[in-house]
Amino acid sequence: MASWKKFTAIAALLSVVVGLTGCGAAPTTKIFEAFEKASSAEVNVTAALETLKTLEDKDEKQYINILDQGKTDNRNVQTLIDNTNKALEERKQAIEQVKVHLDDARSQMGELDKAIAKLKDEELKKQAEQAYTAYVKRYDTFKALHEKYGQWLEREQFIYDELKSQNTKLKSITTGISERNEVYRQVEELKTQFNDYTTQFNTLKSDFYKGAGLQVTKTEGNQDDNAEQQEG
Amino acid sequence: MVDRGRVTVGKRRRRSRKKFIGRTILFLLFVAIGIGIYAAGKSLLGTVSASGSDLIVTEVATFASAAKEKEIPKEFNGMTRKVAYLTFDDGPSKYSNDMMDLLKQHDIKATYFMLGDNMNTYPDAVKRMVEEGHYPGLHSMTHDFNKLYKSGGSGNFIKEFQEAQGIVENLTGFKPTLIRAPYGSAPQIGESFRKDIADAGFKMWDWTLDSLDWKFIGQPNRILEQIKGTLTADVEVILLHDRQQTLEALPSIIEYIQSKGYEFEVYDPNAHFVCNFHHDKRL
Ligand SMILES: [Zn+2]
Numbered sequence: 001m002a003s004w005k006k007f008t009a010i011a012a013l014l015s016v017v018v019g020l021t022g023c024g025a026a027p028t029t030k031i032f033e034a035f036e037k038a039s040s041a042e043v044n045v046t047a048a049l050e051t052l053k054t055l056e057d058k059d060e061k062q063y064i065n066i067l068d069q070g071k072t073d074n075r076n077v078q079t080l081i082d083n084t085n086k087a088l089e090e091r092k093q094a095i096e097q098v099k100v101h102l103d104d105a106r107s108q109m110g111e112l113d114k115a116i117a118k119l120k121d122e123e124l125k126k127q128a129e130q131a132y133t134a135y136v137k138r139y140d141t142f143k144a145l146h147e148k149y150g151q152w153l154e155r156e157q158f159i160y161d162e163l164k165s166q167n168t169k170l171k172s173i174t175t176g177i178s179e180r181n182e183v184y185r186q187v188e189e190l191k192t193q194f195n196d197y198t199t200q201f202n203t204l205k206s207d208f209y210k211g212a213g214l215q216v217t218k219t220e221g222n223q224d225d226n227a228e229q230q231e232g
Numbered sequence: 233m234v235d236r237g238r239v240t241v242g243k244r245r246r247r248s249r250k251k252f253i254g255r256t257i258l259f260l261l262f263v264a265i266g267i268g269i270y271a272a273g274k275s276l277l278g279t280v281s282a283s284g285s286d287l288i289v290t291e292v293a294t295f296a297s298a299a300k301e302k303e304i305p306k307e308f309n310g311m312t313r314k315v316a317y318l319t320f321d322d323g324p325s326k327y328s329n330d331m332m333d334l335l336k337q338h339d340i341k342a343t344y345f346m347l348g349d350n351m352n353t354y355p356d357a358v359k360r361m362v363e364e365g366h367y368p369g370l371h372s373m374t375h376d377f378n379k380l381y382k383s384g385g386s387g388n389f390i391k392e393f394q395e396a397q398g399i400v401e402n403l404t405g406f407k408p409t410l411i412r413a414p415y416g417s418a419p420q421i422g423e424s425f426r427k428d429i430a431d432a433g434f435k436m437w438d439w440t441l442d443s444l445d446w447k448f449i450g451q452p453n454r455i456l457e458q459i460k461g462t463l464t465a466d467v468e469v470i471l472l473h474d475r476q477q478t479l480e481a482l483p484s485i486i487e488y489i490q491s492k493g494y495e496f497e498v499y500d501p502n503a504h505f506v507c508n509f510h511h512d513k514r515l
Pocket of ligand 1: 375414
């Protein structure tokens with residue numbers, strides 16, 4: 001008789017335990033994991049972005065050199081222009097790298113609307129929603145930025161082809177530069193937008209974690225470890 | 233636990249066996265409760281670690297910018313490009329349409345610096361200007377020296393240009409940023425005044441060649457003579473006005489400038505260059 005009672009008690013407890021663990025993680029966990037999986041999938045983006053910056057800076061300096069040394073004769077700057085073209089190719093690769101990582105990060109994030117809708121606390125739901133929206137907008141902005149960046153590189157290529165050509169005309173160089181500057185400005189605007197959404201996402205997800213009572217330590221994106229593996 | 237069980241074997245076998253089962257079940261219960269509490273905490277709050285150490289989160293990265301606007305070369309591969317900018321102040325006026333007809337005939341795009349009131353009087357001229365590729369620059373609302381420069385700050389000046397900018401934008405959908413200060417930027421516009429203009433998002437052009445057309449009423453030839461005597465630089469920004477004598481002199485002015493090897497250009501925000509008396513790079 002007594003063993004029956006015990007058995008019933010165990011069964012009841014087991015069902016509680018199973019209820020808490022077995023039937024899928026709570027929305028907070030799911031959202032946290034999605035946010036951090038996506039964020040840590042971006043760790044290698046930092047390096048690609050740094051490469052882009054270095055190459056943009058290099059192009060800036062090379063261009064001034066080309067104009068200066070090619071003033072009287074552009075045969076003086078053929079090698080310089082070839083080097084600059086190589087740097088354009090590297091830039092193309094770097095921006096593609098960024099795209100690969102951000103695409104991957106986006107798919108790691110998944111669709112969170114359902115998980116967010118399950119949050120009971122209204123304030124927490126709002127925080128999660130805002131963070132998720134900022135992330136999605138950031139990704140969409142990147143898609144536009146990636147396309148514009150490609151156009152930018154094409155315009156750069158056009159200018160260097162013109163500067164290299166033996167039959168170059170100042171008029172077509174001028175037109176090429178004007179068109180390049182226009183696309184460059186659009187890219188800069190998109191970069192600003194992207195960066196705004198980045199700040200928003202970083203801040204909003206941090207607010208969300210705080211609201212959910214999670215104790216967190218931030219990294220600058222140089223940690224390769226998934227947040228889950230960091231549990232003590 | 234199992235060892236302790238073994239020690240008790242032999243003495244009051246049945247009872248101890250019962251005890252053993254009971255203890256084992258209790259132990260399992262505690263373990264289960266422990267797991268349950270841990271799992272409940274985890275699933276409700278995220279991943280709260282038993283030892284209290286923090287979760288690591290990663291911040292996502294931003295883009296840096298190292299590129300700049302590319303400058304347009306005046307010389308390259310032994311070539312020098314001579315460029316003339318025809319700029320017309322104080323319009324639009326009743327002469328604007330005839331002037332634009334003339335410019336169209338010569339396939340020339342010009343840069344206008346217009347006054348707010350005149351834009352309200354001749355809105356169709358402003359629209360045509362933008363449609364035909366001229367630049368609709370700004371020249372304040374009132375052209376009033378005291379109002380613009382004698383109030384002790386840049387407030388009135390900026391406000392007038394913003395208002396004029398709004399008029400062009402309403403009429404054409406294009407928001408011009410290039411302005412020309414009435415009476416030029418020197419000496420009345422000082423250092424901090426210029427900073428305010430730049431901070432308001434404007435660029436400011438003066439000119440490199442003054443045709444003095446405004447004072448040669450009825451003497452279009454004098455305007456041409458003035459230009460002939462002063463056209464020297466590879467890039468010339470030529471000050472003209474939207475007036476009758478200027479319209480009359482325009483065909484001969486165009487012909488002369490072209491004969492000197494110049495090409496005509498219109499202001500292009502994507503190919504902006506500094507052209508103010510102060511050589512202020514912010515503008
Ligand atoms: Zn004026």
